[in-house]
Amino acid sequence: MAIAFLSAERSKDPNRQVGACLVSQEGIILGIGYNGFPRGCSDDKLPWAKKSASGDPLETKFPYVVHAEVNAILNTNHASAAGQKLYVTMFPCNECAKIIIQSGVSEVIYFVEKKIDNSAHVYVASHKLLSMAGVKVRKHQPQMAQIPIKFQEP
Numbered sequence: 495m496a497i498a499f500l501s502a503e504r505s506k507d508p509n510r511q512v513g514a515c516l517v518s519q520e521g522i523i524l525g526i527g528y529n530g531f532p533r534g535c536s537d538d539k540l541p542w543a544k545k546s547a548s549g550d551p552l553e554t555k556f557p558y559v560v561h562a563e564v565n566a567i568l569n570t571n572h573a574s575a576a577g578q579k580l581y582v583t584m585f586p587c588n589e590c591a592k593i594i595i596q597s598g599v600s601e602v603i604y605f606v607e608k609k610i611d612n613s614a615h616v617y618v619a620s621h622k623l624l625s626m627a628g629v630k631v632r633k634h635q636p637q638m639a640q641i642p643i644k645f646q647e648p
C-alpha cells in the first residue's frame with residue numbers, strides 16, 4: 495500500500511492523486527500505476543479540470559485520464575495479473591473493476607472509498623461486479639499513520 499501511495503505522488507491531477515500497485519501472491523511487486531494522461535498526451539495540453547465553465551465534458555479531465563488501477567495492470571512486468579493482488583489508494587470505479595476482473599486479479603485491497611457523491615452508482619456497480627466475479631475486496635488496515643522517507647543524510 496505504501497508503494498501505491500508513493501506512486502500516487504507522481505500524479506499530476508491537482509484534485510485527486512490515486513496510486514495502485516500490483517503484487518504477486520508471494521509479495522513481489524509486479525507493476526505500479528497512478529492516474530494520468532496516456533503516454534505522449536501532454537499534461538499541459540489536456541485539461542485537469544473537474545468541471546468546465548462551458549459545461550463541455552471535453553474541457554474536463556474525465557474523457558482523457560487513465561485510472562491508476564489500469565496503469566498498474568498495464569505496466570506490470572509480469573506475464574499476467576491473474577491471481578495477483580491489487581493495492582489501490584482509493585476504491586476502484588466500475589470501469590476499473592471491469593479491467594481488474596478481466597485481467598484475473600484475485601484480490602483488491604483499498605485504502606479509502608471515495609465519499610459518496612453523484613457518482614455513487616459507480617461504486618455500487620464496482621462492488622457488484624467484483625463480488626459476482628469472486629474477486630476478494632478488503633479495506634487496508636494501516637499499521638502506521640505515515641512512513642517518513644529521508645532523502646538527504648542528516
Ligand SMILES: O=c1[nH]c(=O)n([C@H]2C[C@H](O)[C@@H](COP(=O)(O)O)O2)cc1CO
Nearest residue numbers: 507509510512529559561562586587590
Ligand atoms: O478508480 C479510479 N481510479 C483513478 O485513478 N481515478 C482518478 C481519475 C481522476 O484523475 C481522478 C478523479 O477523481 P476526482 O473526480 O475526485 O477528481 O481520480 C478515479 C477513480 C474512480 O474514482
Ligand SMILES: [Zn+2]
Nearest residue numbers: 561586587590
Ligand atoms: Zn477507475
